[in-house]
Amino acid sequence: MRATLGLPVLLLLVALLIVASFMLGAVPIPLAEILKIGQADFAHSFTLYQYRLPRAVLAVLVGGMMALAGALVQGVIRNPLASPDVLGISNGAGLLAVCFITLFPQSSAGAIPLVALLGSAMAALLLWLLVGRYPSETRLALTGVALAAFFAACIDFVMLLNPQEINTALLWLTGSLWGRNWVQVQLLLPWLLLVPVALLLVKPLNLLALDEQNARSMGVNVPLVRFAALALAVCLSGAGVAVCGPVGFLGLIAPHVTRRLLGSRHQLLLPGSFLVGAILLLFADLVGRVIDPPIEIPAGIVTAILGAPYFLWLLFRIK
Amino acid sequence: MLSTENLSIGYHGQVIVKDVSFTVPHGKITALLGPNGCGKSTLLKALSRTIKPVSGHVYWQQKDVQNIAHKEYARLLAMLPQVQPIPEGLTTFDLIAYGRSPHNGFWGRLSQKDRAVIDQVMAASGVTELADKRVSELSGGQRQRVWLAMTLAQETPYILLDEPTTYMDLNHQVELLGNLRRLNHEGKTIVTVLHDINQAARYCDYLLVMHNGELVAQGTPAEVINQKLLKEVFAVNAQIFPDPVANTPMCVVDD
Amino acid sequence: MQNTKSLSSYPALLAGLTLLLALLFWWSLFSWSAMNISARDALDAVFNHEAGNIAQTIVRELRLPRALVAIVVGCAMAAAGAVMQGLTLNPLASPSVLGINAGAALGMALVTTLGLWQGAFSTSVAAVIGAALAWLIVMSLGSWKAGGQSSRLVLAGIAVSALCMALTKALVILHENQAVAVLSWLAGGFVEARWPLFGKLWPVAVPALLFTLAFAPTLNLLSLGDENASHLGVVIWAVRLLGSALVLVLVGWTISLVGAIGFVGLIVPHVARKLTGYDYRRNMPVAMLMGACLVLLADIVSRAIAFPTEVPAGAILALFGTPVFIYLVRSRI
Numbered sequence A: 001m002r003a004t005l006g007l008p009v010l011l012l013l014v015a016l017l018i019v020a021s022f023m024l025g026a027v028p029i030p031l032a033e034i035l036k037i038g039q040a041d042f043a044h045s046f047t048l049y050q051y052r053l054p055r056a057v058l059a060v061l062v063g064g065m066m067a068l069a070g071a072l073v074q075g076v077i078r079n080p081l082a083s084p085d086v087l088g089i090s091n092g093a094g095l096l097a098v099c100f101i102t103l104f105p106q107s108s109a110g111a112i113p114l115v116a117l118l119g120s121a122m123a124a125l126l127l128w129l130l131v132g133r134y135p136s137e138t139r140l141a142l143t144g145v146a147l148a149a150f151f152a153a154c155i156d157f158v159m160l161l162n163p164q165e166i167n168t169a170l171l172w173l174t175g176s177l178w179g180r181n182w183v184q185v186q187l188l189l190p191w192l193l194l195v196p197v198a199l200l201l202v203k204p205l206n207l208l209a210l211d212e213q214n215a216r217s218m219g220v221n222v223p224l225v226r227f228a229a230l231a232l233a234v235c236l237s238g239a240g241v242a243v244c245g246p247v248g249f250l251g252l253i254a255p256h257v258t259r260r261l262l263g264s265r266h267q268l269l270l271p272g273s274f275l276v277g278a279i280l281l282l283f284a285d286l287v288g289r290v291i292d293p294p295i296e297i298p299a300g301i302v303t304a305i306l307g308a309p310y311f312l313w314l315l316f317r318i319k
Numbered sequence B: 001m002l003s004t005e006n007l008s009i010g011y012h013g014q015v016i017v018k019d020v021s022f023t024v025p026h027g028k029i030t031a032l033l034g035p036n037g038c039g040k041s042t043l044l045k046a047l048s049r050t051i052k053p054v055s056g057h058v059y060w061q062q063k064d065v066q067n068i069a070h071k072e073y074a075r076l077l078a079m080l081p082q083v084q085p086i087p088e089g090l091t092t093f094d095l096i097a098y099g100r101s102p103h104n105g106f107w108g109r110l111s112q113k114d115r116a117v118i119d120q121v122m123a124a125s126g127v128t129e130l131a132d133k134r135v136s137e138l139s140g141g142q143r144q145r146v147w148l149a150m151t152l153a154q155e156t157p158y159i160l161l162d163e164p165t166t167y168m169d170l171n172h173q174v175e176l177l178g179n180l181r182r183l184n185h186e187g188k189t190i191v192t193v194l195h196d197i198n199q200a201a202r203y204c205d206y207l208l209v210m211h212n213g214e215l216v217a218q219g220t221p222a223e224v225i226n227q228k229l230l231k232e233v234f235a236v237n238a239q240i241f242p243d244p245v246a247n248t249p250m251c252v253v254d255d
Numbered sequence C: 001m002q003n004t005k006s007l008s009s010y011p012a013l014l015a016g017l018t019l020l021l022a023l024l025f026w027w028s029l030f031s032w033s034a035m036n037i038s039a040r041d042a043l044d045a046v047f048n049h050e051a052g053n054i055a056q057t058i059v060r061e062l063r064l065p066r067a068l069v070a071i072v073v074g075c076a077m078a079a080a081g082a083v084m085q086g087l088t089l090n091p092l093a094s095p096s097v098l099g100i101n102a103g104a105a106l107g108m109a110l111v112t113t114l115g116l117w118q119g120a121f122s123t124s125v126a127a128v129i130g131a132a133l134a135w136l137i138v139m140s141l142g143s144w145k146a147g148g149q150s151s152r153l154v155l156a157g158i159a160v161s162a163l164c165m166a167l168t169k170a171l172v173i174l175h176e177n178q179a180v181a182v183l184s185w186l187a188g189g190f191v192e193a194r195w196p197l198f199g200k201l202w203p204v205a206v207p208a209l210l211f212t213l214a215f216a217p218t219l220n221l222l223s224l225g226d227e228n229a230s231h232l233g234v235v236i237w238a239v240r241l242l243g244s245a246l247v248l249v250l251v252g253w254t255i256s257l258v259g260a261i262g263f264v265g266l267i268v269p270h271v272a273r274k275l276t277g278y279d280y281r282r283n284m285p286v287a288m289l290m291g292a293c294l295v296l297l298a299d300i301v302s303r304a305i306a307f308p309t310e311v312p313a314g315a316i317l318a319l320f321g322t323p324v325f326i327y328l329v330r331s332r333i
């Protein structure tokens, strides 16, 4: 794809998928009906405004934020296998949120993003303590997945101890958009401010991608950029997880796909990853909805089915 | 009696050793010489059945070795590979004891005889004091001697050694070559890759010289070693003198 | 010399572990029961059964088969882990890490949810086949050699595991229409272990365990590397095939009956090696005994921790197993 055309084409795809997600679901709405939006005889406004629209918006925001987090992580640690979900950061957020939900079932939903954020920060810190400064590619990934497995085991355990809460928590944990509405969108909005902040890092990330020494001599404050990028990634993925639960492999594959489409300059890579992440989550959500309605397969399961083979392929390639 | 007939060997469809035919002289020490990468290790791997030939045959007493049972072949021929893994956690004694596995029962219980053989090869390779040490904690030369002892513990009439002197200091090299001679007197046939042509000429009865995957010369040291061969195979200009001690050919490289 | 030095302590270790297992066995017969069962009842039920005594009947009909199943499963998982570590020369190899558990669960889920094929042992056979496919994929991406490649093998196993788990979840959700079912599917436990289940388990698991013991000397030779092993008369491909088959049968069969019991196969072989050294003839029996003790203990804890409800033993083992996994990644890769 020509780089200049790339972003508009991705945007178009996002729009098409949003329209598709308006149409498909337990009650299909034909396109002709959808086009009547805003007119007086539009019969589906409740379904659309209360269910499908917030859901599509959430898919765009969460998918985009998680993908952006993945791109930032891959940008600073220059490890193709790294991303918040592979490294256990998403699961860390999930664990703390589940503990919170089961311990304080009455508390307001507004606190969950903060708790999830705390969880992802803790997971990141733990990972850093475990691997040290300059781990090899596979060692970092391996420690990350081991941590992720540990958090997952803790999550299972907490849920099995509290069987009453299982259904809500589980739905949330498999990376699902089911039953989400404007409340969650509101929760997410403040975190959206981080997206433009991430774009400020475009230039230093480009230099850092070349070579650390070079970046330093060009006046980049390498530790600061690293810290800022990782902190942003932790916040973005934590916020995403707080709303949808961990979405498997999304943060890993979206930046890779974007790099293949648009190249590795961060001017295009960061916004491109956001859009690709949105596309992937919209798509996964759609697939999960249409396979066997009214049963829904959580989007996180669909992304894992797509993402795990991709991870294997990456692994096979890096030798 | 070990021999090859039109033997070609390769990896992944690429032929490395081409059309080699020879017979290992029974009851002798044979040195396999040649520059790095000419296919010596590859040839030994085919003799020891580690890899299958692309074409041609390896014969043991006129019988294609591919048709001999693995265990039986392990009692006829032992081999020390050039590169050894470092087995985790094993002690020297355990490692050498595993060398007895072609002889003992399926559980690998050591009989009185097995223990005697192990003690003897440990003494012969000078590793008796290392018996309780872990192989992973030894130096390169010590490890090489331990692996050699394992190979000897197999008690086979034929022994193939791939660069057994690497990592060893001069003292241990000489000791090893003396050991080979003693084993030879006990009736064993030995084929060994050596890099020092003078050592080969002095301690071995027969030489096989390889170049680019082909066997270019074979015979006694006196027959094989000459200026032309050294120039063609090893790309050195050298003069040949009789060794002042053993009177075998000795080459001295010109500038 | 090495062999004679620790000779006295090895039988002592075996005896100690056997005693521990017997005590755990006894304890598991009477502990944490909704109805009061005394330690005496447990003994009487086994040795001196009195018909009509309800406590004793509970022990005989519920507790006894359950404990026996836990023991066999523990042995099987520990043995499978030890064989996998021996075959791949990889310290992290084990059924849960290399995706075998997840593959077996997927095989089962396919057969049960899609109703592909019904027969007496269809789920067990499907679990073995699923495990075999996962193993095939993982081994074609990783390698049988030790060293630098070992973390690739583990990552491949984890990715295959994630894939199989996601597919299983999708199948179960489509089939059961509720998310809770997923958890009870994926976390193994012994709630339903009665005599008929034990009757299905042991005729396959016990012979496979005996084969595994007989396989120990070959695993020893494999630790010398392929070349040396083959010079000692080991037929490498045949041994790999046989070893893999043993692992797949042990894991697939147990998982199809009690669900995924993870991380026993990862941890126990390491501890057994620490205690008895690297000779599989010595550490394999110890690993089996320790696996049995560990799983039996996990089963007791699974009843105790949220008494009177139960938490699957598999979840408890995963909780304590994953930190060890992290530790092993740090120290061994």
Ligand SMILES: Nc1ncnc2c1ncn2[C@@H]1O[C@H](COP(=O)(O)OP(=O)(O)O)[C@@H](O)[C@H]1O
Pocket (backbone or CB within 6 Å): B011, B012, B016, B034, B035, B036, B037, B038, B039, B040, B041, B042, B043
């Ligand atoms: N496992 C292998 N796979 C592919 N090529 C190999 C392998 N082992 C050796 N070779 C190639 O075969 C040639 C001969 O190697 P080798 O027999 O080890 O040489 P030598 O022992 O004489 O130094 C070399 O060019 C080497 O690159």
Ligand SMILES: [Mg+2]
Pocket (backbone or CB within 6 Å): B040, B041, B042, B082, B162
């Ligand atoms: Mg060589």
